[in-house]
Amino acid sequence: MSLDDPNDDSLARLNRQGFLPAASEDEAGYRARARDLVAWSARLRDTPLEIAGFGSLRPEDRLDEAELVRLGGPARARYGILPAWVPAYYRDRGLPWLTGGMAVSLEEGPENSARTFFQFKSVYRTRPRWWLYSAEEIASHEMCHVARAPLMSRRYEESIAYGLSASALRRWLGGALVHPRDGTLILGGLAWMIACDLTRLFFDAGPELAFSIIGKGPILLLIALGLTRNLRLRGELARCRRVLARFFGPRSEEVLFRLADEEIQALARLDPREFPTWWSGRPDFRGTWLRSLYPLDSPPPA
Numbered sequence: 001m002s003l004d005d006p007n008d009d010s011l012a013r014l015n016r017q018g019f020l021p022a023a024s025e026d027e028a029g030y031r032a033r034a035r036d037l038v039a040w041s042a043r044l045r046d047t048p049l050e051i052a053g054f055g056s057l058r059p060e061d062r063l064d065e066a067e068l069v070r071l072g073g074p075a076r077a078r079y080g081i082l083p084a085w086v087p088a089y090y091r092d093r094g095l096p097w098l099t100g101g102m103a104v105s106l107e108e109g110p111e112n113s114a115r116t117f118f119q120f121k122s123v124y125r126t127r128p129r130w131w132l133y134s135a136e137e138i139a140s141h142e143m144c145h146v147a148r149a150p151l152m153s154r155r156y157e158e159s160i161a162y163g164l165s166a167s168a169l170r171r172w173l174g175g176a177l178v179h180p181r182d183g184t185l186i187l188g189g190l191a192w193m194i195a196c197d198l199t200r201l202f203f204d205a206g207p208e209l210a211f212s213i214i215g216k217g218p219i220l221l222l223i224a225l226g227l228t229r230n231l232r233l234r235g236e237l238a239r240c241r242r243v244l245a246r247f248f249g250p251r252s253e254e255v256l257f258r259l260a261d262e263e264i265q266a267l268a269r270l271d272p273r274e275f276p277t278w279w280s281g282r283p284d285f286r287g288t289w290l291r292s293l294y295p296l297d298s299p300p301p302a
Helices: 011-016 027-043 065-071 073-079 135-151 157-162 168-176 180-203 208-257 261-269 272-280 285-293
Strands: 049-051 055-057 088-090 101-105 116-120
Touching (some): 027 285, 116 135, 208 261, 261 272
Antiparallel strands (some): 049 055
16 A cells, blocks of 8 residues: 655655654765665565574565554654654564564664664554553654664653653653663663562561662662653753744654754753754755755744
């Protein structure tokens, strides 16, 4: 099912499909990357892909484009992206424990323009929700990561992706998970704290206060540091949003989504009156691309 005009090669169409230019890309490289990834995805509709140590991605397990369009509704509504061209499969092999889905990159080039596919737990074939997450939330979350991959974002990546969560708690805590290892640290830390309590319960291992400080103290400190970092990132994003909202109104979330970490940090410190000069000061293709899609049509309100 075709959901976009294949003859439309406008920058606006590529933008809607979730193709964001990397810092060093020119227009020719940007368009070539988009064509390459869409063509690669099209070949996989009828051809299985064998991955060493991972098994086969089979066409019969692939979601059709219309299903991805439905699942990506939150990403389209808030950030104006819908990379429904990404191959997506119902498949359990390779998914970490308690993980409902993920994006898997097969290769990474200098622009981080990896060939990527989505993998969803097979239970989502018949159920809209499993464990804590709906298929819609997982798909929209991973679409954010795929679209922003060329920006090489780390600092705000999870805050932006978790901004689509149906859970207020996950939306608030998203910034605490900056690195992929952070989730593992949290789960491992909670398991360690439970183990400490069980050890004391069954083996009477020393004074309770000392045991708690030695056994749980480092984990509690890590959690406190993560929450502190989350508050700092949320503050930076809020200041950036206030600047963008003055100039782009309801489209400010779309603009923020397309900014790299260093651009968000710069705007968080910028006097709003200096924004027009900042916005027009980038002569590279990425700056031209942003201004063509999100022009400053009128002066901001006083």
